[in-house]
Amino acid sequence: MVLSLVAGLFSSGFGAEAAEASKLERIRISEDGRHFVFADSGKVFRPWGVNYDHNENTGGLIEDYWADQWEVIVEDFDEIVDLGANVIRIHLQTGRFMEAPDRTNAANLERLSKLLALAEEKGLYLDITGLGCYHKHDVPEWFNALDEAERWEVQARFWEAIAKTCRGSPAVFCYDLMNEPVMAGKDKVETEWVTGELAGKSFVQRLTLDLAGREREEVAKAWVDRLTAAIRKQDQGHLITVGVIPWVFHFGAGKPFFYSESVGESLDFVAVHFYPKAGEVDKAVAAIQAYDIGKPIVVEETFPLRCSADELVQFMEETDDIVDGWISFYWGKTAEEYGAMEEPTIADALKKGWLERFRGLSVGR
Secondary structure (H helix, E strand, O other): OOHHHHHOOOOOOHHHHHHHOOOOOOOEEOOOOOOEEEEEOEEEEEEEEEEEEOOOOOOOEEEEEEEOOOOHHHHHHHHHHHOOOOOEEEEEEEEEHHHEOEEEOOHHHHHHHHHHHHHHHHHHHHHHHHEEEOHHHHHHHHHHOOHHHHHHHHHHHHHHHHHHHOOOOEEEEEEEEEEEEEOOOOOOOOOOOOEEOOOOEEEEEEEOOOOOOOHHHHHHHHHHHHHHHHHHHHHHHHHHEEEEOOOHHHHOOOOOOOOOOOOOOOOEEEEEEEEOOOOOHHHHHHHHHOOOOOOOOOEEEEOOOOHHHHHHHHHHHHHOOOOOEEEEOOOOOOOHHOOOOOOOOOOOHHHHHHHHHHHHHHHHO
């Protein structure tokens, strides 16, 4: 979620009648395991969408305004449709859905059901990314006080509740277990679960504070398997992934961690976050090839943050043969609204230009 630097109905499950009336078709993995297809027709589906983590006009995360400013979300979904997108990545915080270690927030689960209904109405799929702790003031003290096993148990209950709410909806593209999980250092005991603070938001979480002699892969596999099992208790059909930092790209070498054979067996597809650097598109292209492991690949976050729009498009074109989907960003303003600003900032101009480019790239997809 590096881009914040730039950017500054029913709890028991989705209603059967609404699902039956939907114009959306569920998404599954193709028989060869390499692509997304529509469940019934078998035609190829290519995710093309935006992260919708907050709205610049309200200044909050979606959960900050969906209770009393629902019209903002409806307008934003319409604008996202106008961009040519078919997927919206939303971000749900743990503390907004877990009131206590063993108690969920029924009101927010119902609002999630309402969001699914809206997505169906607009013909959009949701990439539901969970377990967010983006605003530290929203993280309950009791949650931070838990040990590793207790924390994982709460995370499992979170996902079981989300999956129970969403299981009947064809508007679910996938469940993303967590945004950019990381580990503790090999020989270091950490003290903070949440890290990676940028522009007032924290996008990175540790799965453990202490490896305690365990291998990193052992911990990661146990966590992934625990949460996927919680989802599968309620929902056997929708896809599961985890959005990761491409350390192969940042370190210039190595192999994928969460998508290694030992860790990612229960994940349905690869979700990786790429921000190519100016003059280094070739390095980004080489790095993403390391994630070509026989499963579909979605670049779940991308934006011309550290390169030009032309270079980002070049990166997209040169990896089109192995990448199955792209998800960029939208923050509640259209290109036209950015263009109408009396005193736009450099960031505003950048976002305007990219939204125009993105809309153009949508043609024919």
